[in-house]
Amino acid sequence: MTNVTMPMLETNPLEINFDRRQFASAIDSLISCSEARTASADTCLSEPMIAELAKCIRTNLDCADICQATARVLSRHTGYDANISRTLLEACIMACKSCADECERHADLREHCRICAQACRDCEAACRQLLAAMQ
């Protein structure tokens, strides 16, 4: 795989009032986090202790859907509306934080929860940075 987010953003002819590198980095973190969440929900499903992981699975599914929608909205620059992007980033930060908190509770015992928690923290940080730049 070649990463295409930044090359695509560089060819966009519109004026973008933010650091394109920061934008691309947030989008990549969101996409990567969404994929990690989908995979993690599935790995939890195959665990013998699945009943303990019900809340974790739900949080993973939410986080995957929210990160994916946000990545798509941030990838569009025609007729840009900063208010919608900001509110979505806030929802993402909350979902990533909640998911990381939940995953970290299981991270000692499960390697996939540790990887997941890290992807959530990275995504939370990237969203916070972009949100700060947008204020």
Next chain:
Amino acid sequence: MTNVTMPMLETNPLEINFDRRQFASAIDSLISCSEARTASADTCLSEPMIAELAKCIRTNLDCADICQATARVLSRHTGYDANISRTLLEACIMACKSCADECERHADLREHCRICAQACRDCEAACRQLLAAMQ
């Protein structure tokens, strides 16, 4: 099609601290709005005056993605997190309002824009009601 949102919600064994009918109504509005947005973006694409509709298409695509993610999150009740739902509802209200405002500008000339604007206003109202009940 038989509507299954309310029957599914009625069989959920969890305690849900809200009027299930209001919840189901918001989910149905979100799903319906998401479908209207996808169809509307496509109808705009086939218009001869497509260049005037670029912002409208973009807003439609955003609104479809945000409503869809929100419908999914609201359909989950295991390990419920009110803060995430509330922030997503706020993003939906903004996206639906922005989309309705844009569609209404073209509603005199285009019947599909009129239908779309109405679906957005209905969804905006249903999200506002649910958000108020969640406060």
Next chain:
Amino acid sequence: MTNVTMPMLETNPLEINFDRRQFASAIDSLISCSEARTASADTCLSEPMIAELAKCIRTNLDCADICQATARVLSRHTGYDANISRTLLEACIMACKSCADECERHADLREHCRICAQACRDCEAACRQLLAAMQ
């Protein structure tokens, strides 16, 4: 909620080589099935016997994603490509059948599995009808 699928399709100015009513009916079944799957996966997560339902949850999640993507593709008529629609409908029919088979195994004990199985069978039938019309 007012159903907007058929009104939106009626205002599409493009020539559509199929019965628009059949198209709208398939889209509505796909959307309804996708919502039922998301809700059902969540209800399974809250069951005490969750370990028995792992495969059921996974099938629900797949079916929700496939039905949703197919509903979106079928909602677009600009630059229509029948081969893509047909292959997606085939994937949907398989996913709905597989999900209905799995849900029916639990339908005696769980009302939500019975409702789900029915939504899957309805969607499978609507997809088969549209696929037959497209051949």
Next chain:
Amino acid sequence: MTNVTMPMLETNPLEINFDRRQFASAIDSLISCSEARTASADTCLSEPMIAELAKCIRTNLDCADICQATARVLSRHTGYDANISRTLLEACIMACKSCADECERHADLREHCRICAQACRDCEAACRQLLAAMQ
């Protein structure tokens, strides 16, 4: 962004009857292709010659939705069903090929179409390889 697809797949305790590296590579190509499609549809929307690009935009939107659903399905291994994965891969191959063909028609004049066409061809190749391994 750190790529998490392969690390997540390595921690999955289930038996997976395929080369995990090939699986992860296909998932990464699908995610990357989906993001490139969303960005490309938006860049087309901002072009002065938008009317010429209507079919290109539609194909981009379809391809984004199909690749995204397929990446999610391939990321699940609990209760795996090879038939569904295979049919979805076939739909992806068709959508990527159709999108690449369309983008290549504009690739001389537009750098973003050239990048997009390449991402589609990479994704088409990765899907073909995985499909061949699954037969």
